[in-house]
Every structure is written in structure tokens, then in C-alpha cells.
Amino acid sequence: MPPLPIVGGLPRRLQLEVTNRCALGCTSCARHHWDPAANPIGDITEEVLEAAEPLLLAAVEVTLGGYGDPTESPMLLPTLQAAKDAGCSVRMITGGAKLTPKLIDELAVGGLDRLVLSMDGARDATLRSLRGVPLKAWLKWIRAARAAAELHGRGFRPLVQLNVVAQWANVDELVELVELADREGVAGIHAFHLKSYTPDTADRCLLTDPERARPAFDAARRRAEDLGVFLHLPSLDPADVLCLQPFEHLFIRHDGQVRGCCSGLFEPADFGLLAGRLEDGPENLWFAPVLERFRAASAGDGEFPRPCRNCSFRKPTLAAHRRPLALLRGP
Numbered sequence: 147m148p149p150l151p152i153v154g155g156l157p158r159r160l161q162l163e164v165t166n167r168c169a170l171g172c173t174s175c176a177r178h179h180w181d182p183a184a185n186p187i188g189d190i191t192e193e194v195l196e197a198a199e200p201l202l203l204a205a206v207e208v209t210l211g212g213y214g215d216p217t218e219s220p221m222l223l224p225t226l227q228a229a230k231d232a233g234c235s236v237r238m239i240t241g242g243a244k245l246t247p248k249l250i251d252e253l254a255v256g257g258l259d260r261l262v263l264s265m266d267g268a269r270d271a272t273l274r275s276l277r278g279v280p281l282k283a284w285l286k287w288i289r290a291a292r293a294a295a296e297l298h299g300r301g302f303r304p305l306v307q308l309n310v311v312a313q314w315a316n317v318d319e320l321v322e323l324v325e326l327a328d329r330e331g332v333a334g335i336h337a338f339h340l341k342s343y344t345p346d347t348a349d350r351c352l353l354t355d356p357e358r359a360r361p362a363f364d365a366a367r368r369r370a371e372d373l374g375v376f377l378h379l380p381s382l383d384p385a386d387v388l389c390l391q392p393f394e395h396l397f398i399r400h401d402g403q404v405r406g407c408c409s410g411l412f413e414p415a416d417f418g419l420l421a422g423r424l425e426d427g428p429e430n431l432w433f434a435p436v437l438e439r440f441r442a443a444s445a446g447d448g449e450f451p452r453p454c455r456n457c458s459f460r461k462p463t464l465a466a467h468r469r470p471l472a473l474l475r476g477p
Contacts, residue, residue, distance in 0.1 A: 150444055151393040156204035156428050161397040161408055162229070163212030165189040165219035170241045171278045174266070174311040176412065177213050179343040179471040184413035189219045190400040195228045197424035198398055202232035204428070211239030211262070212399065213411050218243050223256055230257040237262055239309065242279055247290035254294035254304055260333070261291050261304040266311050268322035276315060288330045305333040312380065313340040313350045317359055320366035320379075327375050334376030341458060343471045353464040356382035381462040389459040392419060392440045396431060406437045409457055410469075417453055417469060 167187045168177060177185075202208065208229040210216045217240050219225075229236045237260035238253065250261070263284060267273050270281040291306050308327060310316070320337070327335055342348040352359040363379050370377035381387060391407040398404055399411055402424045410417025421434035436451050443450040450460075458466040 150388075150441070151390065153393055153432075153441060156201060156432050157394055157396045158205055159207045159209070159395045160198075160201055160205045160234075161209040161211065161395065162190065162198070162225060163214065163398065163400045163411065164210050164216040164222050164225050165400055166212060166214035166412075167218045168213075168215040168241070168243055169218065170215065170243050172241055172264070172266075173276050173347075174313070174340055175213070176341070176343050176410075176469070176471060180213075180412045181414075181471075187214075188400050190221045190225060192221075192224070194398070194400070194402045194424065195221075195225060197402060199228075199232070200428045201396065201398070201431075202229060202234060205232065205234050208232075208234040208236045209239065210236065212397070212408070214400070215241050215243035217245045217249060223252060226253065226256045226258060235259045237304075237307075239264065241277060242283060242287060245287055247286070247293075250287065250290045250304075251294045251297075254291070254298050258304045260307055261287075262307045262309055263287060264311075265308045265323075266313075267316040268319040268326050272316050272319060276311075276313075285330065288332060292331055306331070307333050308335045310335060310337040311340050312337040312352055312359075314352065315350065317352060317362045320362055321369045324366055324370045324373060324375050324377060328373040332375075334378070335370075336378045337380060339380045339458065339462065339467055342468050345470060348464070348468055351464060351467050352382070353462065353467060384461075384463050386460055387462065388444065389454070389457070391459065392437045393444075396421065398424065404431050406434065406440065407459065409459055410453065415453075417457070419451060419453060 216222050216238050226236055236258055239262040241264045265284050266276040273279055273281050288306050291304050295303050339353055340351045342351055360382055396404055397408045404421045405411060406419035406421050419436050421431045439451050440454055442448045456466050
């Protein structure tokens with residue numbers, strides 16, 4: 147296992163939830179199963195951005211995204227501006243809820259460095275089934291980002307990255323997705339295992355039969371190597387992996403609540419590390435007791451906080467990817 151990072155100063159990476167609203171029907175998203183009363187819809191405010199300024203000034207990289215789609219928020223461009231004013235590299239994760247060529251152009255002008263599209267497949271029927279959006283929409287967004295980068299210069303940014311929730315419905319399309327990335331000038335692909343929020347979705351996860359999924363992963367890796375496409379696939383092996391989020395990352399929700407990771411950002415906070423609120427102050431958040439416990443446990447000193455003991459970020463197992471939100475909501 148590599149040496150652990152040294153924690154000092156303030157985090158170098160932040161994630162800002164511009165909004166938790168989203169109109170898409172993506173089948174892998176927790177928002178379709180969480181308690182809506184405990185998770186009221188809202189957007190980040192100017193007051194939250196002002197309170198986050200000390201953290202922004204210390205950061206080098208900011209991600210815009212969470213359990214809502216940033217394109218749904220009227221605060222998207224002001225949030226991008228605040229992060230760029232602080233000198234940060236900025237990427238945005240979107241399923242394309244209200245993404246248009248015009249908005250892509252505005253984001254490019256605003257200095258967006260990376261546009262991360264959540265694209266769960268390479269075929270039209272698969273994308274319509276899993277995301278409710280046709281293939282032609284993703285191709286339009288990818289091409290619009292390339293056109294904006296060429297028009298406005300800025301080192302040919304924004305770069306385009308694809309995030310993929312790998313599952314049985316799309317695992318056989320990984321090679322096709324690599325080839326699409328090569329044709330369309332996509333910077334890279336990051337794949338993740340499906341998290342199951344209801345008992346009837348557990349059988350969709352590749353970890354139900356890792357050996358059956360392995361040939362598709364191997365074929366995708368070979369094709370990516372042949373074409374020179376960056377491809378990151380999740381582990382199919384049960385050995386624990388090192389989670390670095392609490393060593394380098396804080397997540398700021400739209401309402402000013404701060405978490406030590408992006409594992410579970412909704413209420414109840416059973417799947418994430420709750421550090422506090424922005425008004426607690428940057429140092430108190432970054433060195434919150436729960437984060438210090440995680441760091442000590444990662445070094446072999448003590449026990450991990452309860453949300454981390456069977457977290458999918460640390461354990462590539464089927465049990466860790468089962469998150470039955472219906473049971474947490476109660477009657």
C-alpha cells in the first residue's frame with residue numbers, strides 16, 4: 147500500500163454541490179430512493195459561497211456536482227466564477243439535465259477546465275434505458291465542448307471526460323465506449339460499480355459475479371491501450387483499497403453542510419462523514435474528529451468511523467455496494 151499523504155494546512159480539493167435538484171430519471175441515482183422530507187430541494191447561495199471562500203483560496207481543484215445536476219441551478223455560473231477567482235482548476239459533473247451548446251459555450255468562456263459527462267453506455271437503447279437521454283445528445287455535448295475549446299482557446303479546454311456506472315446492462319459496451327472516446331476526442335473514461343439502493347437492484351451490480359465481468363474489463367483495457375485512451379475501471383477483486391478522500395478532499399453541500407467525502411451526501415448521514423457546517427471554520431472542519439479518526443485508522447491506529455467500515459470506496463464487494471435507503475427511511 148502506498149504511503150499516506152501528509153495532512154496539513156487546508157484541503158487541496160473541494161467539491162461543491164451547486165444544487166440537489168435534478169429532473170433526470172437515471173436508474174443508478176440515490177435521489178429516487180432517499181427521504182424527500184429529510185432532503186429538501188435547494189441551490190447554493192451567495193452566502194454559502196462567501197463562507198466557503200477561505201477553503202476555495204486554499205484549494206487547487208474544485209468539482210461542481212453532487213446528488214443534483216449543476217445545470218439545473220441558476221448559481222452554476224456564479225459558482226464557477228468564484229472558484230476561478232480563487233485560482234482553482236474546475237470540473238463539472240453532469241448528466242446533461244439542462245446542458246445545451248449555449249451553456250457549454252458560457253462555461254468555456256468562464257474557464258471550465260473539464261466537463262464530466264455521466265454516460266452509461268455506447269448504444270442509444272442502453273442510454274435511453276439507464277439515463278433517459280438518447281446517444282445523439284451526448285455526441286452533441288461532446289462536439290459542442292470541442293468546438294467551444296477550439297473557439298475560445300484556453301489550452302483547448304474544457305476537456306471532456308466520461309463517467310460510467312458499470313453494470314450488467316452496459317458492461318458489453320465498454321469496448322464500444324472506448325472506441326467512441328477515441329473518435330470523439332474524449333480525454334478519458336472513469337467507470338464505477340453500481341450502488342444498489344433497493345433490494346431489487348442488487349442483481350444489476352457486476353460484483354454479483356466478478357469473474358463473469360472480467361473478460362469485458364480485459365477487452366476494454368486492451369482496446370484502450372491500443373487506442374491510447376485513458377480508462378479507469380473499478381476493482382473486481384475483494385481486497386481493500388485505500389480511500390484518500392479524507393486526506394485531500396472536503397465536500398460542501400448546497401446548504402453549507404460539510405462532509406469529509408462524497409460517499410453519501412444526503413440525510414440520514416449513514417453513508418458519509420459529517421464534518422460540520424461552514425460556519426464552524428475551515429480548520430475545525432478539516433481537522434474534525436471524525437476525519438482524524440479515519441486518518442488514524444488508515445495508518446493502522448484505531449477503528450474506522452462507522453460509515454467507512456463497509457464503504458464501497460474502501461471495499462470492492464457486493465455487500466459494500468448495497469445501500470438500502472428504504473430501510474433507513476422507516477415507515
